[in-house]
Amino acid sequence: MNxxxxxxxxxxxxxxxxxxxxxxxxxxxxxSGIPDYxxxxxxxxxxxxxxxxxxxxxxxxxxxxxxxxxxxxVIVGVSLALIFNWFKxxxxxAMPLMISLNMIPKVALGPLFIVWFSYGVDSNILIAxxxxxxxxxxxxxxxxxxxDPDLIDxxxxxxxxxxxxxxxxQLPGSLPYLFSGMKVAVVLAVAGAIVGEFIASEEGxxxxxxxxxxxxxxxxxxxxxxxxxxxxxxxxxLVLLLEYLIVGQNSKETSV
Amino acid sequence: xxxxxIKLSGVRKTYKTRGQEFLAVSEVTFDVNIxxxxxxxxxxxxxxxxxxxxxxxxHSHEEGTVSIGNxxxxxxxxxxxxxxxxxxLLLKWRRILENVLLPAEILGLPxxxxxxxxxxxxxxxxxxxxxxxxxxELSGGMQQRxxxxxxxxxxxxxxxxxxxxxxxxxxxxxxxxxxxLRIWKESQKTILFVxxxxxxxxxxxxxxxxLTSGPARMADNIAIDLPYPRLLEIKTHESFGSYTxxxxxxxxxx
Numbered sequence: 483m484n485x486x487x488x489x490x491x492x493x494x495x496x497x498x499x500x501x502x503x504x505x506x507x508x509x510x511x512x513x514s515g516i517p518d519y520x521x522x523x524x525x526x527x528x529x530x531x532x533x534x535x536x537x538x539x540x541x542x543x544x545x546x547x548x549x550x551x552x553x554x555x556v557i558v559g560v561s562l563a564l565i566f567n568w569f570k571x572x573x574x575x576a577m578p579l580m581i582s583l584n585m586i587p588k589v590a591l592g593p594l595f596i597v598w599f600s601y602g603v604d605s606n607i608l609i610a611x612x613x614x615x616x617x618x619x620x621x622x623x624x625x626x627x628x629x630d631p632d633l634i635d636x637x638x639x640x641x642x643x644x645x646x647x648x649x650x651x652q653l654p655g656s657l658p659y660l661f662s663g664m665k666v667a668v669v670l671a672v673a674g675a676i677v678g679e680f681i682a683s684e685e686g687x688x689x690x691x692x693x694x695x696x697x698x699x700x701x702x703x704x705x706x707x708x709x710x711x712x713x714x715x716x717x718x719x720l721v722l723l724l725e726y727l728i729v730g731q732n733s734k735e736t737s738v
Numbered sequence: 739x740x741x742x743x744i745k746l747s748g749v750r751k752t753y754k755t756r757g758q759e760f761l762a763v764s765e766v767t768f769d770v771n772i773x774x775x776x777x778x779x780x781x782x783x784x785x786x787x788x789x790x791x792x793x794x795x796x797h798s799h800e801e802g803t804v805s806i807g808n809x810x811x812x813x814x815x816x817x818x819x820x821x822x823x824x825x826x827l828l829l830k831w832r833r834i835l836e837n838v839l840l841p842a843e844i845l846g847l848p849x850x851x852x853x854x855x856x857x858x859x860x861x862x863x864x865x866x867x868x869x870x871x872x873x874x875e876l877s878g879g880m881q882q883r884x885x886x887x888x889x890x891x892x893x894x895x896x897x898x899x900x901x902x903x904x905x906x907x908x909x910x911x912x913x914x915x916x917x918x919l920r921i922w923k924e925s926q927k928t929i930l931f932v933x934x935x936x937x938x939x940x941x942x943x944x945x946x947x948x949l950t951s952g953p954a955r956m957a958d959n960i961a962i963d964l965p966y967p968r969l970l971e972i973k974t975h976e977s978f979g980s981y982t983x984x985x986x987x988x989x990x991x992x
Contacts, residue, residue: 633827635796640844640892641816650840654831729831 522701527708530701535690537709543686545713547603547675551610552717555667558611559618560660567626567652580619588613588674592681606678606686613674614667618660625659626652661725668721672714741808742769743928744793744896749802751788762788765955766802768947772811772895775922775929777943779936781989784951786932790898793930794819811895817845820889820927824901826881828873828888834860835869838888845892852891859887862924864917879910883917890925897929904933912970915941919968936989940981941968948988957988 504524511523518526531537566573592609599605629651637647679688687706694702749766752759763785770776778786791797792804795815807813820841828837835856842852860869863883873881882902889897903911915938922929933939939946940962948958962981964972972978 630825630827632823632825635791635794636821636823636827637840637844638796639794639816639819639821640841642844646844650843651829654829657831 519698519700522704526701527704530705540685540687540690541709544675547606547610548671548713550607551674552671554611555615555618559615560622562619563622566623584616589677592677596682601682606675609678610671610674614670617663617666621663622656622660625656657729664721668714668718740810743772743808743811744770745805747803749799751799761954763954768959772928773926775943776945777939778932778947779939780949781951784949785954786949787900790900790932794898817892818895820894820897822885822889822899822902824904826885828881828884830873834871834884837884838891841892856891859890863887878906897927899931901933936982936985948985
């Protein structure tokens with residue numbers, strides 16, 4: 483009972499602080515006389531949804547790029563981590579390469595992707611993927627390794643098979659690591675998709691931002707940023723939900 | 739008198755690190771009868787853990803012979819060893835009961851009977867009612883009790899304990915010593931108990947094997963002639979003091 487009221491109060495504060503910022507923003511802009519094209523009011527920002535900018539379509543495109551790139555990154559990242567873990571020789575050969583790749587600012591690869599794959603949703607998915615798959619691979623790879631050697635001894639005495647060790651110890655033990663990597667990757671995937679749209683595209687929220695920038699419709703740019711953020715928040719929420727469903731109660735230990 | 743359950747004779751092992759040979763243990767010779775509780779005591783680096791791991795079949799040895807099992811008590815190296823380490827090594831995503839069941843799952847023992855046995859063992863180690871808890875919800879001492887129950891789940895003949903209470907605070911440790919003596923009596927297992935605590939070694943063991951470091955070798959094998967059940971009072975007993983003094987002499991106070 484006490485716990486519930488405590489949680490409720492915490493959430494009430496979070497909502498309150500956000501509302502206060504919106505109110506301050508509204509009145510601050512109104513009374514300071516800052517021109518609309520520099521700093522629109524929250525009201526103007528919301529009203530920009532009334533303009534014929536194809537909001538629904540562009541939001542859907544960007545969301546598709548983010549989700550597509552992200553899912554691809556999870557599939558490839560986890561698969562590679564498993565392959566590395568099962569075949570040490572591949573890991574020895576490929577891991578240094580992966581760490582070097584991690585050093586490349588993936589955003590800088592954007593123009594190259596456009597050259598290789600032309601522009602559009604597909605190449606933006608690839609840019610989102612390339613920027614967010616390494617954190618997933620690296621955390622999963624690490625998680626699979628984090629097993630106490632004494633515990634391995636304990637099950638080796640029992641002649642546990644490699645598969646038993648993997649299913650009962652390694653894999654469940656690696657999941658908290660994987661989810662911490664997946665959370666980091668959410669923000670990166672969103673950034674990757676937007677960068678792709680900035681470089682070359684003809685649809686999506688990033689594309690829309692560049693279009694309305696020309697006419698100094700700052701309110702619409704604000705709205706685009708809000709929608710991009712919303713895409714990230716929804717994806718993050720889905721990852722949290724998945725973590726709760728799979729890792730369950732244990733997640734309270736490792737979640738940020 | 740039947741054959742001893744465990745026979746070690748002239749066991750020696752060296753490790754190689756960066757081309758240098760490093761002597762882990764040597765001259766280890768002792769027998770263990772079925773149902774004994776043997777303490778192995780010595781400073782760090784004396785090879786106590788190595789001896790356990792050789793017995794567990796995880797480490798090889800270069801010289802000497804090791805045999806476990808006799809006619810009346812055949813030994814299966816896969817099914818007849820239960821191990822407890824300094825850390826409880828529980829899987830934190832599994833509930834206590836499921837943690838205890840891990841060896842049974844790996845060995846493919848019938849699930850229903852194993853669950854019943856796990857319940858019984860948790861009761862024996864004083865954790866009745868905690869079956870559904872997660873390890874994080876238990877104290878260090880309770881986690882170690884869980885590890886002991888897990889070591890017993892497949893009903894092994896031999897329990898190897900590697901400083902199992904070394905990470906616990908002094909009071910919990912004394913309490914766990916009493917518990918272990920009770921569990922030993924109730925389960926009638928053969929236990930090899932490695933520790934660096936001389937008092938702990940004498941209090942628990944019906945015999946104490948003393949290993950010394952530099953060079954790593956076996957120094958003594960002392961029968962502790964103190965009656966069971968032992969209570970904490972015996973630590974003030976005169977012969978308890980003379981046993982500990984005798985062991986202190988072996989270890990750099992010589």
